[in-house]
Amino acid sequence: MTENWLGRTLELEIGPVAHGGHCVSRMDGRVVFVRHGLPGERVRAQVTEDNGGGFCRADAVEVLTASGHRVTPPCPLAAPGGCGGCDWQHAEPGYQRELKAAVVAEQLERLAGISREVVVEPLEGGPLGWRSRVRLIAGRDGRAGLRAHHSHRVVPIDDCPIAVPGALDTALGKRWRPGTELEATSDGDGHVHLRELSTVHGRTKGRQLSGGLAVQHAADREWRLDAHGFWQVHPLAADTLAQLTAEWADAPRDGIAWDLYAGVGLFASVLADQVGPGGQVFAVESGRRAVADGQRNLADLPQVRLRGGRVEHLLTEAPKPVDVVVLDPPRKGAGRAVVDAIAEGEPDRIVYVACDPAALARDLSYFAGHGYSLTDLRAFDAFPMTHHVECVALLQ
Structure with missing residues (x-):
């Protein structure tokens, strides 16, 4: 033993x-x-x-x-027994990106048999003051804080150096009922939205304390959406990913494109511009509020059909054959069933946006079984000081 x-x-x-x-x-x-x-x-x-x-x-x-x-961590709580939100504050930023690149390369080699040099690119603005959405919890003394690593213990904070400046002022400026969970979001116009969270029958619900409708800017559009719904946490990530998706998707005029795990339709808007009024963009998103927000924001693009439901269920309704597929699945990845369904559409190009390199590598191995090869990959440090990294893969 x-x-x-x-x-x-x-x-x-x-x-x-x-x-x-x-x-x-x-x-x-x-x-x-x-x-x-x-x-x-x-x-x-x-x-x-x-x-x-x-x-x-x-x-x-x-x-x-x-x-x-x-290096000396900029936050004294980024230490053993402290906050669990950051992983690499004790490493200089350039070296953090080298570590992340090594992880991506190792996952590709181990899970997909792909040997590739990886470079993780920084986003403008530096490693601090980027996190636009933070979830907090009140400890026994009523002070809001963050959980320790792999623990329910609450570490009270006076500020968070990776958060957008001012985003946490209201939440940290008062005492709360112990156990109260809060979510603060700073939007693209600098407005802070705060809600109190509660769990009922396993589902998270929120009571809005301030704001609620966020304004974001990406892909040459203004977006109005649920402040606490899905949107990239780094202020520059959404536009960076949209620009790269536009370059790699290269959907033909009057063509057919799919946007899977579409959120509010960021990539669908890019694809719609490429296929034009005579083309079709079939977008799928499971979050009801995101679907409603997306349909409202894309009302000027009739070529976009945004459906609510699970990707694996709705792909049977998707127009085929498809010219290009863009997918941005959750952290667990798309999985074999979705990969098989995408391959049945016979797309010429697939743009895969991934927030977990292990899930990406596993799905790339599934795509390889259908004859798709990784032809390009870029990685972005969209979550400085943490171990997370955003990758975009082009398959053909």
Whole structure:
């Protein structure tokens, strides 16, 4: 039986970065996933989780030999026992992108058999002050804060350096009933929207405390939508992704395009401009509010048909054959059934927007089974200081 190491302090050599915001180390035949360390460092790490299997998790609580890429975190709570929102504040920003690129490349190689050099590109504005939507929870003292990593414990905060300046002022400026969950969103015009969340029968509902209808700007359009619905969290991400999608989709005039997991129709608007009034854009989104927002925002584009429902159910109604498909699935990816359904449409090009490199790599392996190859890939640091990365893949 494996000895339980919970609470034990280990002296470790930190190995390569792994998917999820930690690095890999090994001791006595076991894998140790270490947070707050960097490749090549020697640290003392305290085990924070051990379920008795072949691996455990630990926090680097003391750095014995530091990496040349280590910096002082801009937030004192980005440390063992602190807030769980950031993974890489202790690494210089350029090195953070190198770590993320290594993760994307490793996932592509391991899960899809694709060997490719990856570069993660920064977005303008720097690594701080970018997060436009933050979810908070009130602790026992009524102060709003963020949860610790892998924990329900609330870490009270006075500010969050990665949040858009001013976005949290109202939420942090008063006391709340303990356990109250809040979501603050700063929109494209700088207005802050705040709601209180509650869970009823497993579904999250919100009581709007201020605002509610957000204004965003992307793809040469103004968007009015639910402030707490899906929209890219980084202020520059939506327009960056829309521009790249337009370049790679290259839908033919009077052609047919699909926009799957369409949200409010950002990519559908791009595709509509390309196919023109004589073409068709078949868009699918499961969120009811997003569908309503999208239909209202795209009312001037009759070539767009935005349907509400699950992608795997509605693709049977999609016009075929399709010239180009754009998909932006949730973190878990599209999955084999959706990939098979897309391949049945025989698109010439597929533009896959992904927020999880493991799910992307798995789905690329499914597409390869239908004869589609990865011909281009770009990755963006749309979530600085965290382990998350946004990728866009072109398949043909």
